[in-house]
Amino acid sequence: MQPTATRKLDRSRQLQQRAEKLFPGGVNSPVRAFRAVGGDPPFVVKGRGSRMWDADGNEYIDYVGSWGPLILGHAAPDVVEAIERANRDGASFGASTPREADLAEAVLEAFPAMEKLRFVSSGTEATMSAIRLARAVTGRKYVIKFEGCYHGHTDALLVKAGSGVATLGIPGSAGVPEEFVQFTLALPYNHIERVDDAFKRLKGEIACVIVEPVVGNMGCVPPAPQFLDGLRYLTSREDALLIFDEVMTGFRVAFGGAQELYGTRPDLTTLGKIIGGGLPVGAYGGPAEYMDQVAPLGPVYQAGTLSGNPLAMAAGLATLRHLRDNRELYGRLDRAAATLVDMVADAAHQAGVAVTANRVGSMFTWFFAGEPVTDWDSAAKSDTALFGKFHRALLEEGIWLPPSQFEAAFLSAAHSMDDISQTVVAARKVLAAIGR
Ligand code: HOZ
Numbered sequence: 001m002q003p004t005a006t007r008k009l010d011r012s013r014q015l016q017q018r019a020e021k022l023f024p025g026g027v028n029s030p031v032r033a034f035r036a037v038g039g040d041p042p043f044v045v046k047g048r049g050s051r052m053w054d055a056d057g058n059e060y061i062d063y064v065g066s067w068g069p070l071i072l073g074h075a076a077p078d079v080v081e082a083i084e085r086a087n088r089d090g091a092s093f094g095a096s097t098p099r100e101a102d103l104a105e106a107v108l109e110a111f112p113a114m115e116k117l118r119f120v121s122s123g124t125e126a127t128m129s130a131i132r133l134a135r136a137v138t139g140r141k142y143v144i145k146f147e148g149c150y151h152g153h154t155d156a157l158l159v160k161a162g163s164g165v166a167t168l169g170i171p172g173s174a175g176v177p178e179e180f181v182q183f184t185l186a187l188p189y190n191h192i193e194r195v196d197d198a199f200k201r202l203k204g205e206i207a208c209v210i211v212e213p214v215v216g217n218m219g220c221v222p223p224a225p226q227f228l229d230g231l232r233y234l235t236s237r238e239d240a241l242l243i244f245d246e247v248m249t250g251f252r253v254a255f256g257g258a259q260e261l262y263g264t265r266p267d268l269t270t271l272g273k274i275i276g277g278g279l280p281v282g283a284y285g286g287p288a289e290y291m292d293q294v295a296p297l298g299p300v301y302q303a304g305t306l307s308g309n310p311l312a313m314a315a316g317l318a319t320l321r322h323l324r325d326n327r328e329l330y331g332r333l334d335r336a337a338a339t340l341v342d343m344v345a346d347a348a349h350q351a352g353v354a355v356t357a358n359r360v361g362s363m364f365t366w367f368f369a370g371e372p373v374t375d376w377d378s379a380a381k382s383d384t385a386l387f388g389k390f391h392r393a394l395l396e397e398g399i400w401l402p403p404s405q406f407e408a409a410f411l412s413a414a415h416s417m418d419d420i421s422q423t424v425v426a427a428r429k430v431l432a433a434i435g436r
Pocket of ligand 1: 029030031032066067163164217407
């Protein structure tokens with residue numbers, strides 16, 4: 001790797017100035033502006049395996065992986081080939097294609113809780129549609145979500161949300177009338193008794209509970225033992241639906257997602273990221289009895305011009321086939337991530353910097369916090385200024401972490417032991433400097 005300690009970013013700065021004239025904050029998704037960590041966002045021009053290169057030729061070991069989809073790393077050969085082959089036949093038809101069923105079968109094989117699904121173009125669409133379906137199925141209005149969980153930017157779910165909303169310290173969003181969120185209850189994650197209370201208070205009125213079974217959008221926060229089973233028990237008892245938002249965790253924490261890892265079966269599942277292999281995609285699914293309520297069979301309307309897009313289907317299928325045929329990859333990812341996460345946490349400890357490391361498989365966060373991080377209140381106690389310092393200094397060393405304390409980092413199958421050693425060496429140097 002070329003030395004990056006005196007990284008030049010001239011070209012990136014020119015591109016940033018141009019972008020700022022064109023896009024709010026110069027970006028098409030807020031966290032990319034690096035506002036929470038300070039410093040200038042490099043403009044990326046190429047990725048290969050575990051690495052990315054910016055417009056000035058600086059090289060980085062990437063731990064964002066396009067925010068989760070790239071479990072096989074950048075430009076994985078079988079994914080690139082599948083996209084190229086599909087593209088030669090035409091990029092979009094607005095009509096059904098065989099690839100949609102190919103990918104659907106691959107998804108359903110891994111997620112037995114789903115009998116049918118519907119492809120959409122983003123995680124936001126998937127969760128929005130799943131909520132609509134849950135309300136239709138139950139004939140009820142209220143939705144329980146959890147503080148610090150992020151389910152995309154649909155109006156009803158932008159309440160005490162994680163991801164960029166948490167990163168920028170926005171309590172909700174301007175432009176969302178309070179009437180639109182009057183049926184959304186935001187409760188603390190991992191506090192099952194609060195969910196029980198809500199069900200008692202609003203008896204027969206709660207349509208569903210939506211949860212990230214492992215949170216990635218307030219940083220990585222695993223479920224407490226019995227939390228997911230507790231949600232399953234309460235939703236079944238109250239005839240409400242349980243929705244697992246596995247946009248981040250699906251095919252990530254295990255082949256069959258968090259529902260396989262923890263053995264809890266939701267009613268509806270939302271997916272995205274990995275199932276599109278780096279192209280825009282989302283999906284929601286569940287038992288046929290529920291899914292058949294969606295138009296054209298049923299009265300729940302939902303549609304999309306690019307839904308089931310042939311290129312996204314091809315990229316997703318190549319990714320899922322690779323994962324299915326190389327299941328041992330999950331064990332390898334788990335061990336490699338454990339090594340990385342623990343060694344950096346040790347380095348922090350030795351440098352006298354308070355860090356709490358959270359990890360599930362290959363998703364993880366180093367919280368700059370002295371206490372366990374189990375919910376939004378504890379995540380929010382992190383020293384975000386110190387995290388910003390850590391982020392900026394690591395970037396100088398050629399290590400690219402998510403530019404927010406409240407976003408999970410990801411390891412891919414393309415990361416080598418050499419990548420991990422380089423990252424640990426860089427983190428030791430940075431932590432020793434900031435711990436002084
Ligand atoms: N909200 C996304 C991650 N949780 C960030 C998307 C992006 O900026 O690309």
